[in-house]
Amino acid sequence: MTTVDSALVRKDFPIFDRLIDDKPIVYLDSANTSQKPRQVIDAMSQFMENSYAPINRSAYQLAAEADVMYEGARAKIARFVNASRPEEIVFTKNATEALNLVVHSWGRANLQAGDVVVLTHMEHHANIVPWHMLVAERGIVLRWVPLTADGQLDLTDLSTLLDGAKAFSFTAMSNVLGTLTPVKLLCDAAHAAGAIAIVDGCQFVPHNVTDVQAWGADFMAFSSHKMCGPSGVGALWGRATLLDAMPPFLGGGNMIADVRLDGFTTAPVPAKFEAGTPPITEVVGFGAAVDYLTDLGMTNVRRHEMDLTGYAITMLTDRYGDDITIHGPTNIEVRGASLSFAFRGIHPHDVSQVLDQQNVCVRAGHHCAKPLMRLLDVTATARASFYIYNDESDADALADALEGASDIFGF
Amino acid sequence: MPGLEDLYREIILDHYRTPRNRGELEPPAVRAEGHNPLCGDEIQVYLDVTDGVVSDIKVAGQGCSISQSSASMMSQAVKGKSLLEVRALVRRFKGMMSVDEADADEAEEAAAAAVKLGDLEALQGVVKFPVRIKCATLAWNTLLQAMSELPATA
Numbered sequence: 001m002t003t004v005d006s007a008l009v010r011k012d013f014p015i016f017d018r019l020i021d022d023k024p025i026v027y028l029d030s031a032n033t034s035q036k037p038r039q040v041i042d043a044m045s046q047f048m049e050n051s052y053a054p055i056n057r058s059a060y061q062l063a064a065e066a067d068v069m070y071e072g073a074r075a076k077i078a079r080f081v082n083a084s085r086p087e088e089i090v091f092t093k094n095a096t097e098a099l100n101l102v103v104h105s106w107g108r109a110n111l112q113a114g115d116v117v118v119l120t121h122m123e124h125h126a127n128i129v130p131w132h133m134l135v136a137e138r139g140i141v142l143r144w145v146p147l148t149a150d151g152q153l154d155l156t157d158l159s160t161l162l163d164g165a166k167a168f169s170f171t172a173m174s175n176v177l178g179t180l181t182p183v184k185l186l187c188d189a190a191h192a193a194g195a196i197a198i199v200d201g202c203q204f205v206p207h208n209v210t211d212v213q214a215w216g217a218d219f220m221a222f223s224s225h226k227m228c229g230p231s232g233v234g235a236l237w238g239r240a241t242l243l244d245a246m247p248p249f250l251g252g253g254n255m256i257a258d259v260r261l262d263g264f265t266t267a268p269v270p271a272k273f274e275a276g277t278p279p280i281t282e283v284v285g286f287g288a289a290v291d292y293l294t295d296l297g298m299t300n301v302r303r304h305e306m307d308l309t310g311y312a313i314t315m316l317t318d319r320y321g322d323d324i325t326i327h328g329p330t331n332i333e334v335r336g337a338s339l340s341f342a343f344r345g346i347h348p349h350d351v352s353q354v355l356d357q358q359n360v361c362v363r364a365g366h367h368c369a370k371p372l373m374r375l376l377d378v379t380a381t382a383r384a385s386f387y388i389y390n391d392e393s394d395a396d397a398l399a400d401a402l403e404g405a406s407d408i409f410g411f
Numbered sequence: 412m413p414g415l416e417d418l419y420r421e422i423i424l425d426h427y428r429t430p431r432n433r434g435e436l437e438p439p440a441v442r443a444e445g446h447n448p449l450c451g452d453e454i455q456v457y458l459d460v461t462d463g464v465v466s467d468i469k470v471a472g473q474g475c476s477i478s479q480s481s482a483s484m485m486s487q488a489v490k491g492k493s494l495l496e497v498r499a500l501v502r503r504f505k506g507m508m509s510v511d512e513a514d515a516d517e518a519e520e521a522a523a524a525a526v527k528l529g530d531l532e533a534l535q536g537v538v539k540f541p542v543r544i545k546c547a548t549l550a551w552n553t554l555l556q557a558m559s560e561l562p563a564t565a
Contacts, residue, residue, distance in 0.1 A: 020412065021412050347474065347475035347476060348450075348475075349450055349452075349474075349475035349476075349477070349543070349546065350419075350475050350476050350477075353415070353418065353540070353543070354415065356412070357412065357415055364450065365449060365450040365451055366450065366451030370451060373451055379450075379451040379452055379453060379473045379474070380450050380451045380452070408415060408419050408424075409419075409424070409476070410424075
């Protein structure tokens with residue numbers, strides 16, 4: 001079966017030429033943010049060197065070229081997630097802003113005191129805090145889908161939880177547990193209850209084939225920087241009929257059709273939601289990142305990560321037995337390549353500090369998911385996450401470096 | 412990259428494995444809670460002050476070796492000291508962590524400079540790992556918060 005040749009892929013990423021203290025970098029923090037291939041860096045440099053200009057407001061040739069690049073990226077990104085048309089992609093600062101856009105625009109227009117929104121216990125703060133803000137502002141009610149012991153969604157009472165709900169907002173992949181959720185089933189359940197389905201695709205989209213139409217979702221938030229693109233840009237995909245009916249989120253230039261002393265009218269979607277000068281170069285880079293991943297093939301990316309995750313779980317468990325606890329499902333069919341773990345009772349910050357001596361980069365902390373941390377009864381975890389440029393040697397380097405933590409803490 | 416021996420001194424690991432003054436105090440002891448928003452570590456400081464002197468202090472919560480050992484050593488260092496002495500100690504410790512406080516007057520600076528840190532000197536290596544400074548200062552900021560919540564009569 002075709003998969004990804006990570007040795008070849010790695011050659012595309014200049015950062016892996018760098019040595020720190022004469023040792024290579026073992027980058028296992030891609031769930032946090034991914035590294036950037038030469039193709040993306042070059043696309044952004046070339047755009048700034050040759051074609052940089054404002055978009056959507058100037059008649060000269062250079063600006064027309066910039067328009068084509070910017071809107072071309074939108075079309076590529078729309079195809080990448082199988083949106084029915086490019087206008088359904090709204091560029092935002094990041095996935096967090098995309099979710100805030102939904103909450104503040106769709107939420108304020110459609111939710112009143114007592115209206116129910118359903119979330120899950122494995123959400124990132126970005127899909128919790130904006131809703132809490134609406135709880136405080138207008139008294140909406142939040143309900144929570146609980147988890148099973150192995151870190152999947154416990155759907156036993158889903159229909160009861162969704163009963164009377166106006167929206168169901170959930171992640172397609174947990175940033176902590178790596179769990180993949182049954183997105184189509186959840187979208188169907190939301191619609192059956194008369195709720196809209198909002199998907200946090202931030203962790204899912206960089207690693208899997210995404211098809212928002214097959215899911216039947218209504219909104220999906222995702223981010224460029226986790227999928228080989230630059231930081232500073234993300235996207236909201238939304239069903240055109242919903243986006244058309246929503247009030248604007250941020251006001252300013254670019255988002256208007258007309259402004260008078262007594263008011264304004266909005267531009268059509270997506271400009272309605274893109275107030276001010278957008279991150280033009282970053283959008284071009286985002287488009288180049290999508291080209292890069294499309295060339296690799298997202299089915300291959302998923303296959304590669306399943307193989308690598310399976311290897312890492314087996315190897316770490318064989319080597320460390322009960323001394324290591326990997327949170328989340330062990331079945332690689334229902335999990336992605338983010339491995340949160342506890343090691344010999346050593347605090348994750350200390351684990352991460354010791355791993356850093358071998359340039360093994362992992363995240364330590366609460367991963368912006370404090371409700372989930374409380375559920376796991378930990379304040380923090382260490383998380384190793386794999387991507388297209390990682391291979392088994394990186395997992396081995398992690399395992400070897402963990403020995404150092406035992407040496408120091410003597411547990 | 413600085414070596415880990417600068418960070419994980421034996422005395423730090425000792426305080427981490429066997430934290431001193433661990434527990435809680437009943438009211439009228441003041442309770443303050445500190446969070447390290449970066450990593451989720453949390454700490455609770457219980458402070459009992461009688462006649463302007465720290466008569467008892469307890470520390471609860473969870474965190475990494477640096478935050479927990481710093482809290483443990485802090486609790487030992489402040490017990491039995493007057494609030495004035497404690498303020499000078501906090502200033503001296505935060506100074507060692509390269510955290511300067513803007514509002515210090517000359518007398519306070521002089522008092523801080525004269526403070527002996529004792530075991531706390533072991534945490535000096537933390538400065539070489541800037542990300543960990545917040546871990547080391549968490550307990551101290553929480554102590555300051557507890558002191559600010561003391562009733563005026565304490």
